[in-house]
Amino acid sequence: MGAVGSGLDAGPDPEDSDRPNASTEEAQSSREFLVPQFMDVHTSMAGVTHDQLRAAHQADLDIQDEEGVNFTHAWADPKSGHVFCLSEAPNAEAVRKIHARTGHPADEVHEITVTA
Amino acid sequence: MGAVGSGLDAGPDPEDSDRPNASTEEAQSSREFLVPQFMDVHTSMAGVTHDQLRAAHQADLDIQDEEGVNFTHAWADPKSGHVFCLSEAPNAEAVRKIHARTGHPADEVHEITVTA
Structure with a gap:
């Protein structure tokens, strides 16, 4: 576990690239790095219902291929x-x-480059 | 799909309880409601490395049982x-x-009561 993390630490400055290089070890332990992952946040959806969230999510799914996006989960409070x-x-x-x-x-919209 | 959502919409005011009643249909379609789910956010962890996130997550896992918590994922930017x-x-x-x-x-800390 430590070796995987330290490999990343010794890599190029993360500010110099959009995401860390995916070594074989990292790819095996964190498949997320094979494709960039993002967590986006909406802050003004108070009162959103199941039907409304599902409709909004489905609308995204219907056109996401046009930008190469794959929305996998949506969580609402x-x-x-x-x-x-x-x-x-x-x-x-x-x-x-x-x-x-x-x-x-x-x-x-946050690019997720580290997971646990 | 519509029937599941409309059942919730016709339910008690969500302000009156911590979470919606889980009908059989909802439990089948959204198992998350069997146990309350939370998304918490930290905003001051700039530069967090794989090792640091894993260590922080492991520290949570080590004592989470004492409060009945089960941390399932951590995503960092x-x-x-x-x-x-x-x-x-x-x-x-x-x-x-x-x-x-x-x-x-x-x-x-946000209580997640709707997912898609």
Whole structure:
């Protein structure tokens, strides 16, 4: 476990590239790095119902191929209005485009490069 | 699909209870509702490495049983410093307690009652 992490630590400055190099060891232990992963956040969806979240998610799924995005999960807290969407995508802009086109633009898009 | 959602919509005001009643249909379609689920967010972990995230996550796992929490995933964006942790727990306070005790208090804890 330590060897995998230290391999990354010794790699190029993460600021110099969009994501870390995926060595064989990393690919085996963290398959997420084979495709960039993103967590986007919506903060103004208070009161969202099951039907509304499913409809919004389906609208994304219907057009996601046009930007090479694959939305895999959506988690909502209707009380706070926060919705978290996990996706695989070529870049953050692709995620933003799909959400914007379906009428629910993301407030934040974070590239996930470390998981546990 | 519509029938599952509309059943929830016609249910009690979500403000009146911590989570929706789990009917048989909902339990079948969304097993998450069998145990309350939470997404917590840390916003000040810029530069977090694989080793650091794994160590922090392991520290949570080591004591999570004491509060009945089960942390299932952690996703980090070292550039923005955001870390998202998904868990099953009896309530948000239990999640906050574990993260606080292991030295990385959560900035937000959201109860997830709707998924897609």
